[in-house]
Amino acid sequence: MEEKHILSILVDNEPGVLSRIAGLFSGRGYNIDSLSVAETIEPDISRITMITTADRVIIEQIKKQLHKLINVIKVYDLTDQKYVQRELALIKVHAKSENRAEILRIVDIFRSKVVDVGIDHFTIEISASIEKLEAFLMLLKPMGIMEIVRTGSVVIGRNNLKD
Amino acid sequence: MELTGAEIIMKVLKEEEVDAIFGYPGGAVLDIYDALAKTDLRHFFVRHEQGAVHAADSYARATQKVGVALVTSGPGATNAVTGIASANSDSIPMVVITGQVSSALIGNDAFQEVDIVGITRPCTKHNYLVKDIKKLAKTLREAFHIARTGRPGPVLVDIPKDVTIAKTEWVERDLLKMRSFNPTYKPNKKQLCKVIDLIKEAKKPVIFAGGGAIISGASEELTKFAQATNIPVTGSLMGLGSFPGTDPLWLGMLGMHGTYRANMAISECDLLIAIGVRFDDRVTGKTDEFAQNAQVVQIDIDPTSIQKNVPVKIPVVGDCNLALQYLNVKIDEEEDKASLNGINKDEWLQKISDWKSTTPLKYDHNGQIKPQYVIEKLHEFTDGDAIITTEVGQNQMWAAQYYHFNKPHHFITSGGLGVMGFGLPAAIGAQVGCPDKMVVDIAGDGSIQMNIQEMATAVQYGLPVKIVILNNRYLGMVRQWQELFYDGVYSSTTLDHNPDFVKLAEAYGAKGLRAETTDQVEAVLKEGLETKGPVIMEFVVEREENVYPMVPAGKAITQMLLV
Ligand SMILES: Cc1ncc(C[n+]2csc(CCOP(=O)(O)OP(=O)(O)O)c2C)c(N)n1
Ligand SMILES: [Mg+2]
Numbered sequence: 001m002e003e004k005h006i007l008s009i010l011v012d013n014e015p016g017v018l019s020r021i022a023g024l025f026s027g028r029g030y031n032i033d034s035l036s037v038a039e040t041i042e043p044d045i046s047r048i049t050m051i052t053t054a055d056r057v058i059i060e061q062i063k064k065q066l067h068k069l070i071n072v073i074k075v076y077d078l079t080d081q082k083y084v085q086r087e088l089a090l091i092k093v094h095a096k097s098e099n100r101a102e103i104l105r106i107v108d109i110f111r112s113k114v115v116d117v118g119i120d121h122f123t124i125e126i127s128a129s130i131e132k133l134e135a136f137l138m139l140l141k142p143m144g145i146m147e148i149v150r151t152g153s154v155v156i157g158r159n160n161l162k163d
Numbered sequence: 164m165e166l167t168g169a170e171i172i173m174k175v176l177k178e179e180e181v182d183a184i185f186g187y188p189g190g191a192v193l194d195i196y197d198a199l200a201k202t203d204l205r206h207f208f209v210r211h212e213q214g215a216v217h218a219a220d221s222y223a224r225a226t227q228k229v230g231v232a233l234v235t236s237g238p239g240a241t242n243a244v245t246g247i248a249s250a251n252s253d254s255i256p257m258v259v260i261t262g263q264v265s266s267a268l269i270g271n272d273a274f275q276e277v278d279i280v281g282i283t284r285p286c287t288k289h290n291y292l293v294k295d296i297k298k299l300a301k302t303l304r305e306a307f308h309i310a311r312t313g314r315p316g317p318v319l320v321d322i323p324k325d326v327t328i329a330k331t332e333w334v335e336r337d338l339l340k341m342r343s344f345n346p347t348y349k350p351n352k353k354q355l356c357k358v359i360d361l362i363k364e365a366k367k368p369v370i371f372a373g374g375g376a377i378i379s380g381a382s383e384e385l386t387k388f389a390q391a392t393n394i395p396v397t398g399s400l401m402g403l404g405s406f407p408g409t410d411p412l413w414l415g416m417l418g419m420h421g422t423y424r425a426n427m428a429i430s431e432c433d434l435l436i437a438i439g440v441r442f443d444d445r446v447t448g449k450t451d452e453f454a455q456n457a458q459v460v461q462i463d464i465d466p467t468s469i470q471k472n473v474p475v476k477i478p479v480v481g482d483c484n485l486a487l488q489y490l491n492v493k494i495d496e497e498e499d500k501a502s503l504n505g506i507n508k509d510e511w512l513q514k515i516s517d518w519k520s521t522t523p524l525k526y527d528h529n530g531q532i533k534p535q536y537v538i539e540k541l542h543e544f545t546d547g548d549a550i551i552t553t554e555v556g557q558n559q560m561w562a563a564q565y566y567h568f569n570k571p572h573h574f575i576t577s578g579g580l581g582v583m584g585f586g587l588p589a590a591i592g593a594q595v596g597c598p599d600k601m602v603v604d605i606a607g608d609g610s611i612q613m614n615i616q617e618m619a620t621a622v623q624y625g626l627p628v629k630i631v632i633l634n635n636r637y638l639g640m641v642r643q644w645q646e647l648f649y650d651g652v653y654s655s656t657t658l659d660h661n662p663d664f665v666k667l668a669e670a671y672g673a674k675g676l677r678a679e680t681t682d683q684v685e686a687v688l689k690e691g692l693e694t695k696g697p698v699i700m701e702f703v704v705e706r707e708e709n710v711y712p713m714v715p716a717g718k719a720i721t722q723m724l725l726v
Contacts, residue, residue: 012343016292020284027285057470064467070289070309073343 004033005059006078006085006155009048012071013039020069021048030054030062034087034152045073049154082158088127088151090115091137094144095122103143110136121146168296168327169198172260175303176204178336181231183207183222183595185215189235190275191262194327199233207595207624209588210616212239216246217585217614218592220255220317221575225550226596227380229310230257236264237275240321241282245582247317248286252579253401254378256315258306259287265325266294280321288316296329308339313346314465315378346464350481352489357477358436358460359493363502365434367511368394371417374401374578375439375463375483381405382571384487385438391494393504394436395515397425399446400563401578402439408567409547414515415524418446419714420560424518426712426720429454431514437461439483442472443579452719462486524564525726531705532681534558534633537688538565541603541631544688549573549601552589554610555581556640558633560710562605584613590628591621601629601692608634608661618671621697629691632664632701635708643709647724668699677701 011017018037025032033051040047052062059077066075095103095117103122107114112126126136130153137145166174172195176184183205188196199206209215212234219230230250234243240261250257264273280292289309291302299322306318362368376385376398382405389396389412396406397414406413415422417429429435435457440446447453450472461469462479469478479486497503526535538561541549551566553559553576568574575593577585586604594602604611611632621628633639638656645653668675674694678687684702691700712723 016280016284019281023284061467061471068465068467070341070344 186233191236212242214588217588221589221592240279290319368434373440376405381484404568423522583610
């Protein structure tokens with residue numbers, strides 16, 4: 001049975017590290033659903049947040065294979081732990097005059113905001129959990145979504161991270 | 164003291180106690196070669212970069228040190244890739260230094276520039292591009308450390324030409340700390356105690372030893388363990404020599420060309436103790452039916468090897484030698500010895516001995532020279548004590564089946580990648596590492612032509628390697644598949660245009676001998692083995708001899724085709 005897993009990976013902040021990880025996934029036929037990378041408070045360490053889907057045995061392999069890479073310092077699987085997850089999205093949506101009020105109401109309900117306005121469109125910024133973001137997109141869809149840019153998930157454990 | 168990059172490389176090599184390098188020069192490594200000429204490091208100038216890497220690989224296996232190869236940028240580096248990939252598959256500790264174009268040119272598609280770090284990322288244990296001379300010494304030290312620590316493997320260090328020329332202050336070696344690389348050596352004792360319990364319960368146990376048993380130096384403990392518990396032992400191709408091939412508990416190799424008794428024993432066993440193996444598909448055949456009646460214990464230093472292909476009941480992450488040491492201590496302490504060395508195993512050992520007598524490894528002796536006979540004679544004439552390297556194909560399998568390896572580090576073959584052309588440079592590397600040993604490359608007529616240029620290296624350095632060519636005028640192993648599974652359509656496997664190997668040997672300044680009939684075999688072997696320098700011995704063997712047993716790809720290992 002396939003499962004979605006959220007991995008938080010600490011790596012050396014060096015050129016080529018992302019390519020090693022991407023290469024591991026492509027070379028072994030693993031799946032990356034989403035990926036985000038940035039520096040941590042220690043500038044020589046980066047954190048990769050990755051969502052991957054596979055069956056349990058493969059997930060175990062993925063974690064072990066990641067750990068085997070010399071530049072990988074730690075691999076945390078947050079899936080069965082308490083965590084806060086967010087994703088940022090910028091959404092450009094058609095905003096004809098008859099829809100404008102409705103869009104603004106949805107924006108309001110989801111506590112997102114309009115960051116740019118054009119003659120016939122709004123650009124909306126939202127930061128939310130995956131479920132909430134999906135719901136938001138579903139409501140906007142009938143208005144005509146022109147473009148979406150998503151960052152991929154970032155996730156933080158609510159307690160101290162366990163392996 | 165200020166040193167150039169090239170001088171720093173030499174100093175680190177000294178520090179790491181490297182005593183031989185295999186390499187080939189070129190523009191990007193001119194400065195390194197210049198510095199090299201001013202040291203007493205032994206450099207073996209090969210005739211192709213692939214040869215350098217295979218030689219370094221084999222040197223590492225024969226001596227248990229880290230092998231070192233040095234090649235230039237671009238084509239030098241790409242020529243080295245096959246050797247690197249082979250060493251990676253076989254977990255061989257090796258450092259490969261490649262020259263690179265000057266830093267300022269990197270990324271400009273410069274002359275002889277390739278992104279060798281990118282190319283070799285998936286086939287090295289780790290690799291580096293050194294852009295800053297201040298990091299050169301540290302990087303090289305790390306490379307050696309990574310290559311030999313945990314599950315060994317090749318590490319490539321790519322060094323731009325300007326870095327070899329620049330100067331910096333030499334920094335003495337400090338304690339090497341790597342926060343992200345700490346392989347587990349000490350196995351979990353609780354897990355190992357469970358193994359002892361399983362042994363007590365088992366009626367039909369088998370030990371399966373692989374390359375990890377050899378690399379970790381576990382042969383002695385393994386032998387002790389098997390003998391104390393009276394458990395029969397089989398081995399993968401990479402595991403040959405980890406347990407004495409003439410011991411009554413030895414089952415022979417298992418897998419695609421394994422013995423009948425080894426494959427049957429695996430299928431019937433109720434406990435499988437796997438030591439330093441990764442359950443390659445050539446070993447398991449159809450995995451669903453592999454050891455399906457057994458509880459599996461797997462000991463390996465690489466966690467990714469465990470539970471990858473076969474479900475494991477008791478995983479033990481750690482060094483095979485340490486794990487076996489601990490098991491042996493437990494066995495020594497056991498008061499009820501009989502519970503371990505197995506009153507209840509008589510029936511099992513009897514069954515195995517019956518399999519051996521009804522279906523031994525055998526071949527039909529009629530007709531032309533039998534390749535198996537040549538290997539048996541070679542075994543006899545070398546007292547089973549030679550270091551054997553092989554090419555790939557039938558020659559490799561017959562070497563594995565008929566040379567009955569008694570000691571570790573004596574069988575050197577490209578197991579995981581199966582590289583034709585491995586054997587001759589490997590023989591050179593082993594001979595450099597072990598000058599007093601008899602080193603023999605068991606070769607096929609196809610494979611030997613893939614790195615035949617290394618004859619010049621052997622002659623140049625007076626390395627007395629012996630090459631036994633089993634000449635069947637075919638790419639025999641591929642032909643065998645075509646015969647058995649492709650209606651005998653021998654598409655591109657006939658070698659009717661082989662060179663005259665005797666003349667070829669002579670052209671290189673070596674000795675060439677040929678046997679065309681069975682009664683010439685002994686004389687040729689005797690003369691060849693007694694000759695001081697390098698020798699090619701060609702044996703014109705039965706053309707369509709097949710390797711048996713054979714498990715067709717994807718079938719269960721009990722479904723063997725037999726002679
Ligand atoms: C570099 C390389 N190319 C192709 C193969 C595929 N291959 C495996 S065995 C074999 C035949 C080898 O022929 P030969 O060296 O004459 O050995 P024989 O099987 O006849 O003993 C081939 C082509 C390989 N293993 N390596
Ligand atoms: Mg042949």
